[in-house]
Amino acid sequence: MNSKLDFKRMTRRQWLATGLAGAAALSGAGLLSTFLYHGRKAPVAILRADDYSRPLERLLCEGLQELGFNAAAVKGKRILLKPNLVEVDRSAPQVNTHPALVRATVEAFRSLGAASVIVGEGSGHSLDSLYVFERSGLREALAGSGARFIDLNYQDPVIVANEWRYSSLRTLAFPEIIKQVDWVVSMPKMKTHHWAGVTLSMKNLFGMMPGSYYGWPKNVLHHAGLSECIADIALTLRPQLAIVDGIIGMEGDGPIMGDPVKAGVIVMGTELPAVDATCARLMAVNPDRVPHLAMAKKAGFTIDAWGIDQVGESIRSARREFRLIPSIPAQRDLRR
Amino acid sequence: MSRENVSARLRQRILERANAALSDPGRELRPDAAAWVLIALHREPGEGDLLSRINAGLMKAQLEDGRVPVNPRFPNAPWPTPLAVLAWIGREDSKAALDRAVQYLLTWRGRHWINREPETVGHDTSIPGWPWVSGTHSWIEPTGLCMLALRGAGRGNDERCALAARMILNRQLPSGGWNYGNTTVFQTQLRPMPHSTGVALAALAGSPGIARQEVAKSIDYLTETVGTIRAPLSLGWSLTGLAAWDAEPPAAPDWIAESLEREKELPEYDLSLLSVLYCAAQPKSENPLLSLNS
Numbered sequence: 001m002n003s004k005l006d007f008k009r010m011t012r013r014q015w016l017a018t019g020l021a022g023a024a025a026l027s028g029a030g031l032l033s034t035f036l037y038h039g040r041k042a043p044v045a046i047l048r049a050d051d052y053s054r055p056l057e058r059l060l061c062e063g064l065q066e067l068g069f070n071a072a073a074v075k076g077k078r079i080l081l082k083p084n085l086v087e088v089d090r091s092a093p094q095v096n097t098h099p100a101l102v103r104a105t106v107e108a109f110r111s112l113g114a115a116s117v118i119v120g121e122g123s124g125h126s127l128d129s130l131y132v133f134e135r136s137g138l139r140e141a142l143a144g145s146g147a148r149f150i151d152l153n154y155q156d157p158v159i160v161a162n163e164w165r166y167s168s169l170r171t172l173a174f175p176e177i178i179k180q181v182d183w184v185v186s187m188p189k190m191k192t193h194h195w196a197g198v199t200l201s202m203k204n205l206f207g208m209m210p211g212s213y214y215g216w217p218k219n220v221l222h223h224a225g226l227s228e229c230i231a232d233i234a235l236t237l238r239p240q241l242a243i244v245d246g247i248i249g250m251e252g253d254g255p256i257m258g259d260p261v262k263a264g265v266i267v268m269g270t271e272l273p274a275v276d277a278t279c280a281r282l283m284a285v286n287p288d289r290v291p292h293l294a295m296a297k298k299a300g301f302t303i304d305a306w307g308i309d310q311v312g313e314s315i316r317s318a319r320r321e322f323r324l325i326p327s328i329p330a331q332r333d334l335r336r
Numbered sequence: 337m338s339r340e341n342v343s344a345r346l347r348q349r350i351l352e353r354a355n356a357a358l359s360d361p362g363r364e365l366r367p368d369a370a371a372w373v374l375i376a377l378h379r380e381p382g383e384g385d386l387l388s389r390i391n392a393g394l395m396k397a398q399l400e401d402g403r404v405p406v407n408p409r410f411p412n413a414p415w416p417t418p419l420a421v422l423a424w425i426g427r428e429d430s431k432a433a434l435d436r437a438v439q440y441l442l443t444w445r446g447r448h449w450i451n452r453e454p455e456t457v458g459h460d461t462s463i464p465g466w467p468w469v470s471g472t473h474s475w476i477e478p479t480g481l482c483m484l485a486l487r488g489a490g491r492g493n494d495e496r497c498a499l500a501a502r503m504i505l506n507r508q509l510p511s512g513g514w515n516y517g518n519t520t521v522f523q524t525q526l527r528p529m530p531h532s533t534g535v536a537l538a539a540l541a542g543s544p545g546i547a548r549q550e551v552a553k554s555i556d557y558l559t560e561t562v563g564t565i566r567a568p569l570s571l572g573w574s575l576t577g578l579a580a581w582d583a584e585p586p587a588a589p590d591w592i593a594e595s596l597e598r599e600k601e602l603p604e605y606d607l608s609l610l611s612v613l614y615c616a617a618q619p620k621s622e623n624p625l626l627s628l629n630s
Contacts, residue, residue: 087515087527125516127477128531130602130609131567139601149603154366159409173410194522212406213413215468216475216516223447223472257524328522 041309042274042302043067046282047266048313049247056104056266060243061111063268066311067241075113080181081105081147082239084188084204085121087256088135094250094260096132097187099141101245101266105187106147117145120177122152122207124218125256129153150177153211164235166295167221167228172236173213184208184239186272190246190263190279192254192322195226197290197330198283199255200276201242202234209233227291234272234292235299242275243268246282251322263320265313272296277303278310284321285334337593339617345596346614350376353607354386364393365607367404371419372611375624378426388429394420395433402440412470415478417441418485422624425488438489441466441482442496446474458520463503464496475517476507476532480539484625487542501543504536505550512553530565533558534573538625541580548581555583563587566595568605572612579620592617 045066047059064074083097106117119142123129129151133139142149155175162169178184188204196203206218206229214220221229244267250258265282269275273296277287287293287303297303305315324331354373357365365373370390377383398404403414421437424430446467451460465474466482483500486492507517513528514536520526533554540546548555555578562574562585571591578584585591592613599605605613615625 087529089527126529126531127516128529128567128569131529131531131565131570133602134567135564143601151603151606154606157407157409211468213410213469215413215415215472216477219467219472219475220469253522253524256526257521325522 041307042269042271043309043311044267044269044271044274044278045311046278046313046315046318047268048264048318049266050262050264052098052100052247056101057107057111059266060104060108060268063243063266063312064108064112067268067270069112071112073112074109076115077109077182078116078180079109079114079118079183079185080177081117081119081185081187082204082208083119083121083138084199084207084245085123085129085132085136085138087125088132090135090137092260093248094189094191094258095256096136096138097189097245098247099137101243101247102138102187103141103145105185105243106142106145110146117147118150118177118181119147120150120152120175120208122155122175122210124206124211124216127153127211127216152177152208153216155210157210157213160236162232162236164232164299166231167224169220169224169229169232172233173210174208174237175210178208178237183241184237185241185243186239187243187245189255190244190249190265190267190283192251192258192283192324192331194253194255194325194328195222195330196230196292197334198276198280198285200244200279201239201272202276202292202296203230205233205237205239206230208237227295230292231295231299235296235301239272241268241270242272244275244279246279249283249322251283252325253328259323261320261322263318263322265318271301273301273303274308278308278315281305281315282319284319285324286336289334289336337589339589339619342589342593342596343614343617345593346610346617347377347380349596350607350610350614351383351386353604353610354390357607358386358389364396365390367394367397367406368416368419369607369611370394370397371404371416371423372608374423374427375419376611376614378423378624379622391423391427391430394423395430398433398437400436402436402438403444404437413468414440414444414470415468415481417444418466418478418481421485421489434489438486438491441486442491442494444470445496447472448474455523456521457518458523459518460503460506463499463506465500465503473517474503476504476514477516477535479503480535483539483543492542497543501540501546504540505546508536508551508554512555512557514554528554528557529570530558530561531570531573534570534575534577537577538573538580541626551581555581559583559585563591566591566598568595568609568613571595572609572616575616576612576623576625579616579623580626582620584620589617
């Protein structure tokens with residue numbers, strides 16, 4: 001079952017030039033979400049991947065094809081990959097997006113004719129993104145790939161109105177690199193989260209927000225409403241693609257101190273709320289119980305199974321119950 | 337590599353990069369980067385014109401109330417202010433700016449509250465320090481930098497510094513080291529980070545009444561970790577923090593040289609990173625981050 005993407009969809013530059021700016025001219029979130037979503041089903045692919053040593057590049061190319069991306073769609077595109085690089089502990093492979101998956105993604109896009117692939121992170125806990133880049137193993141993994149790394153924490157800001165206003169923030173400051181790329185790809189780790197319930201492709205975008213303006217940790221976003229900011233940022237930025245590293249995920253006290261869980265999947269899709277809702281189901285979490293997903297739904301984005309064009313593995317075959325901690329309020333009622 | 341050689345290489349790289357960055361007329365360095373260059377090269381002879389130009393840009397970034405925001409569009413992100421203070425200490429052309437910045441730091445504080453749920457976050461949330469961004473909680477690096485700045489400016493005896501030392505000690509991880517400023521969350525101890533630990537150790541070293549024993553585990557953590565670090569910010573602050581407690585490893589100049597070499601494989605180091613490394617490459621008595629506090 002293939003879904004066909006609408007490749008007439010705006011490029012990032014067009015989106016920034018007309019979408020974000022133009023959003024102010026639209027009368028409210030309902031109209032905007034109609035404009036974004038068109039009522040079509042959101043394609044999401046679940047790919048089986050038991051470990052990081054298998055040829056992930058080929059698998060990713062298959063996934064892209066399943067989603068409707070072919071060489072013509074990728075050719076000439078300038079692509080920013082945003083992995084989840086949080087903290088460094090090489091004995092804890094469940095913390096960061098695995099370097100092998102990032103490298104494979106670089107290779108997959110290059111093989112399809114991307115003009116450039118950049119990897120960027122604005123680490124939220126560590127002031128030193130280069131330290132995390134190096135000690136996570138990503139520097140080593142990207143050596144010779146031609147992909148350069150950029151620290152998003154110190155980029156000049158692109159300031160846009162926060163039209164969704166789930167949070168108290170009137171504007172959002174994105175790093176200027178978003179004006180220089182055509183696609184942003186969110187590449188999170190599949191994890192539970194002690195404040196947000198789960199952290200997936202939407203929450204991963206906190207790392208897009210420069211620490212220079214939001215602090216370390218991105219405390220401004222916490223004070224303005226964590227789940228609300230997740231929704232605002234993801235629905236405003238609208239990356240073109242999400243690739244979730246669920247080969248080894250994290251359960252329990254995520255996003256840092258939880259335990260590894262072998263979920264054995266990569267999840268990909270073009271609508272981030274739909275991707276994250278699918279991941280939630282794979283983790284045995286009810287997406288409607290995750291506040292930021294519920295907000296995305298309210299905004300008109302699909303998180304319902306009936307609105308998702310599921311390809312690859314079925315949820316039933318790939319489902320792996322992630323351990324939740326009942327004493328952590330954000331994880332308490334996620335299964336209901 | 338000798339300390340002198342690595343210092344000379346760093347100095348040259350800082351100057352080249354600063355000149356290149358300022359080659360466009362009207363272009364200024366980011367305030368924190370400008371301050372870092374001035375901190376690092378404050379004793380350098382023969383670079384007066386360049387440093388004056390950098391300083392003019394830094395002074396222009398200061399707002400009337402004394403704060404120095406990282407970007408004029410973000411007046412609530414004045415975290416470069418302590419760096420500006422360190423940059424302006426001893427500069428004849430910046431006395432008024434220095435006074436205003438010091439006054440700002442003495443009144444600026446993070447968001448604090450009584451912690452009624454210690455099982456959620458373990459630290460004492462009531463002890464004031466300094467935040468990155470106004471209206472948010474106090475964290476380790478900005479608090480450490482403000483302590484260094486105020487001590488350098490002769491205000492080390494202010495109550496704010498004593499409270500800040502208490503705040504930093506309260507955030508020390510039981511097993512040693514600091515991260516950005518959380519100890520336990522949901523009763524799980526978090527991991528330390530080298531640059532946070534380096535900043536905290538540097539700040540505490542000049543505080544009255546702090547015994548080595550109180551930070552011994554953190555010195556041990558950093559001593560064990562620093563040999564594996566080549567990222568400039570973490571390496572620079574780790575070495576400065578250890579030097580503050582007379583625990584700098586003898587191989588420090590070699591590691592700094594390796595960090596410089598590694599730049600070929602990484603994005604070009606920001607001027608602030610090169611300057612942190614430069615400070616760390618100096619002997620303790622000449623490290624601007626430590627000698628200003630003596």
